[in-house]
Each structure stands twice: as structure tokens, then as C-alpha cells.
Amino acid sequence: MVVPLIIALCQLVLQVSFHGNYGYFRDEFYYVACSNHLAFGYVDQPPLSIFILSLSRALLGDSLHAIRFLPALAGAGVVLLAACITRRMGGGRFAQGLAALSVAASHVLIGAGRNFSMNAFDVLFWALAGYIVVSILAEDRPGLWIAFGVVAGLGLLNKYSMGFLGIGLFAGLLLTPQRKQLATRQFWIGAAIAFVLFLPHVVWEIHYGLPTLEFMRNASQQKNVPVKVSEFVLGQLRDMNYVSAPLWLLGLGYFLFHTDGKRYRPLGWMYLVVFLIMVLANAKVYYLSPIYPMLLAGGAVFAERVLSERSWNWVRPVYVCLMISWAAIALPFTLPVLPVRKFIAYEKLLGIAPRAEERSRLGQLPQYYADMFGWEEMVAAVARVYQSLPAAEQAKCFIFVRNYGEAGAIDFFGRKYGLPPAACAHNNYWLWGPGERTGDVAIILGGSRALQDNLNDLRRRYTQVELAATTNCDLCMPYENGRQFFLCRGMNTTFQNLWPSERFYI
Numbered sequence: 131m132v133v134p135l136i137i138a139l140c141q142l143v144l145q146v147s148f149h150g151n152y153g154y155f156r157d158e159f160y161y162v163a164c165s166n167h168l169a170f171g172y173v174d175q176p177p178l179s180i181f182i183l184s185l186s187r188a189l190l191g192d193s194l195h196a197i198r199f200l201p202a203l204a205g206a207g208v209v210l211l212a213a214c215i216t217r218r219m220g221g222g223r224f225a226q227g228l229a230a231l232s233v234a235a236s237h238v239l240i241g242a243g244r245n246f247s248m249n250a251f252d253v254l255f256w257a258l259a260g261y262i263v264v265s266i267l268a269e270d271r272p273g274l275w276i277a278f279g280v281v282a283g284l285g286l287l288n289k290y291s292m293g294f295l296g297i298g299l300f301a302g303l304l305l306t307p308q309r310k311q312l313a314t315r316q317f318w319i320g321a322a323i324a325f326v327l328f329l330p331h332v333v334w335e336i337h338y339g340l341p342t343l344e345f346m347r348n349a350s351q352q353k354n355v356p357v358k359v360s361e362f363v364l365g366q367l368r369d370m371n372y373v374s375a376p377l378w379l380l381g382l383g384y385f386l387f388h389t390d391g392k393r394y395r396p397l398g399w400m401y402l403v404v405f406l407i408m409v410l411a412n413a414k415v416y417y418l419s420p421i422y423p424m425l426l427a428g429g430a431v432f433a434e435r436v437l438s439e440r441s442w443n444w445v446r447p448v449y450v451c452l453m454i455s456w457a458a459i460a461l462p463f464t465l466p467v468l469p470v471r472k473f474i475a476y477e478k479l480l481g482i483a484p485r486a487e488e489r490s491r492l493g494q495l496p497q498y499y500a501d502m503f504g505w506e507e508m509v510a511a512v513a514r515v516y517q518s519l520p521a522a523e524q525a526k527c528f529i530f531v532r533n534y535g536e537a538g539a540i541d542f543f544g545r546k547y548g549l550p551p552a553a554c555a556h557n558n559y560w561l562w563g564p565g566e567r568t569g570d571v572a573i574i575l576g577g578s579r580a581l582q583d584n585l586n587d588l589r590r591r592y593t594q595v596e597l598a599a600t601t602n603c604d605l606c607m608p609y610e611n612g613r614q615f616f617l618c619r620g621m622n623t624t625f626q627n628l629w630p631s632e633r634f635y636i
Contacts (some may be wrong), residue, residue: 134213134230152465156501158539171334179248179286202249205243211257225434235457255285256420279320283327302396365415381428384504505604513547555632593620
């Protein structure tokens, strides 16, 4: 395991080295805000990753390096788990190293540790669950289903997609002779443990009227770009590293068709079932990525045997070099290793245009980079308006913005600029409410409309409305550039009265 450990450490060092580049990602501001409101659930996610962030902030602080360290550490853990799964399947040192390298060379998997989100921990939980399942199948140890239940329950508390693993695995067991596992008492004890761990979040959802269902429906219908089956398939090859594709395809074939892989056949069926579910659900391409460490492990085991049997030892260094080379070419699209202007030039050199996963126009950068720019400048602009007010008006000034990124940025940077908390009707910000300030004096971010339309809209509620600031950021998402902040006085109602109708779950 020395080689996998070195690979994991190299990946960790690589990610940490560039965590300070560019800036905070939009969602990170929101996650920080959520960590200031700990609960058993949130409109758009279960609670575990937020509890992890709260602990991380308490121990390490709020810097970019601090909040992104644990996701990077989770990614290194996935590299090691891929090697452990390979060893449990009977793979030797080359197979273990190859599986570890293929995970580290995967664009989407290493990218999961680029910033803080539930995704890095999701991949870790899938890999840990995969290791337990392989151990059960390899050694017929049904007692490990109890450990699987703990991991599955925690995984569900981190991200709902862990449920896909459960559904796919159940189908895989049912379709193979390993269905005998379903007759064991330990399997159902494990299932019960997973349910009990997830239950507090279920209770939270019921208490708040199942907000996540509304969020998912709106996101599917109004935000996410529809993905064709061909695009979803091509995305698996592209995002996992084209050179790695033969390896995980070998793993799938090894599980489904090879005699030596028969005992792991449920994993092959699991992949097919989860793939089908995600296609039917119009899932984003990267949603399937947590399943690949298991397939890469199987492919590494099979590849090692074939190369040894045929004495094709020359293939090993050639394949490894090709995998590393392709990963290096794609690395600027995975981690912010280049200064942003050089990255834009690199994009143009390769003829690659940013791909949209949401129904928002893109600029020069892909969204996962564009959403790292312009935030503190926006907050500074709001602060200048706020600081221009008399002290009496500052004391009651209400700041209202349109999405959780804007609200989270104001709450995060606003501490430095002396701003009050922002109000927003987007996702969990709506649940937190408007606070006590009524809005009689307010700084309000206009909608994505022309100046006169925003003025007319605000004048229905206020006696005085003036344009106070406009954002200017050529690198951020286009809809965040040129946004208009208005200073409003004399409200004919209160935000407390308006709040029930402002809800925006998407």
C-alpha cells in the first residue's frame, strides 16, 4: 500500500497547494451561513456536511485553505479506499497502485475537493460502502452489513444520492446468487440502522412541509439543463479521464461476465441500475461519479491478471504515462492551477468552450470558476451605500438580495465592512426569515431586468427609490455583472408581511 499512500498524499498536496487561488465559491458562502444555523436539515441538502463544516470552522477557521482541507482529505481517502477494494478483490501491488492512480487522475473525482461541498464526502461514503460490500461478497461475512448500515445512514445524511447506491445494490443482490444476503438477519439490521440514522432528517422534512421535494422539482424544471442520453454517456468517459475509460469498462465487464468476478456481480448490476435511474431522472453527469472507484478497482484487478498472463509488461508504464499525461492536460479545468487570464487563454488554445449545466448564460469561465469571482467587490459596493446613510437609518437598514450566493457573501464579508445580515427568499434563507427590520429603509438588489423596470417595480412599495450602485465584474457569472442595487425609503408595508409570498426554492 506504499504506492497508493504516496499517490493519495500527492493528490492532497496538489489540491491544498491551489486552494487559495481565485476565491470563495458561491455555494461556500451559503454553506458557511448554514453552519451558523445548525439543524437536522436544509431546503437543498441533508445536514451532515454542514455539521462537518461547523466543526472545521471551529478548529481551523474560515480561510479558503481551512474550509477546503477536509474535502481534500476525503479525496485522499477515496484514493486509498480504491486500493483497499482492489486488494480485497485479490489485486496485487500493480493493481492497487493502478486503481489509486486512476482515481487521482479522474477529473471529476479530484475536482470534488476543489472547494467545500457535500460531494467530496459523498464519494468517500460510496467508496467506504463499496469496500464493505466487497468484503462481504469476498468472504461471505454478513455481519458487516451492520457496518454498511452505519455508513449508508451517514451517507444519506450527507447527500441523498447515497440512496441510489442502496437501490442499485439491492437490485444487484436480487439478480444474482448473492440474493442469499437478503435473507440474513444482519442485512435487515443494517437497513434499520441506516433508516434510524436518517430519521431525524425525515422528521425535519415533514415538519417543514417537505421543502426538498419542492426544491428538486423546481430545479429540474427551471434550472438544470436537460441532458441527452448520448451526452450523459460521453460525460462519463470525459469526466473520468478518457484514458481511464478502458479500465472502468474492464471492471464492469469483469463483474458481469468473467468467472473470477462472479462473486462481485451485484456491483455490475448496481452500476447498470444506477446508470438507468440517473438517465431517467435527467441527472447531472457528475452524479454517477461516486460509483467509479469500485469499477476502477475491478478493472485494475482484471488488467493485472491479463497483462501478467500474456507477459505484456510494457503496457503498464505506457498506460500509466498516458493516464498521467491526459490528467495533466485537463488539470487546469479541474483545479485552479493557472492564473485566471492564463486559464482563459488555455481554454481558447484548446478550443474548449465552457459547458452550461444550468439555464444561465456563461461568460469566459465555466460556472465552477466564474462563481469564485466578484463577491467581495459586490459586498464593498453595498457597504459604500450603507456607510453613506445617517446612523439612524443604518440602525434600521434592511439589505435584500436575490439568491443565497449574494446573501451568503454579504453575511461573510459583511463582518469586515460592518454590514447587518442580509435577507433573501432563496432556499434556506427564506426559512430563516426577514429578521426584525421592517424594510422602511432598505438596500435592495433589483431583478434581472432593465433599470426602468426595476424602478417601476420598487416604486409600488416605496415612496423614494434611487439607483445606488451597480456591480462590475467581467469574470463572474454574467447574471451577477451589472446588477443594480437600489436605496429605498418609505415602505408602504413590511417585509414581514411580504415574506410568505417571497419563497423561492430552486
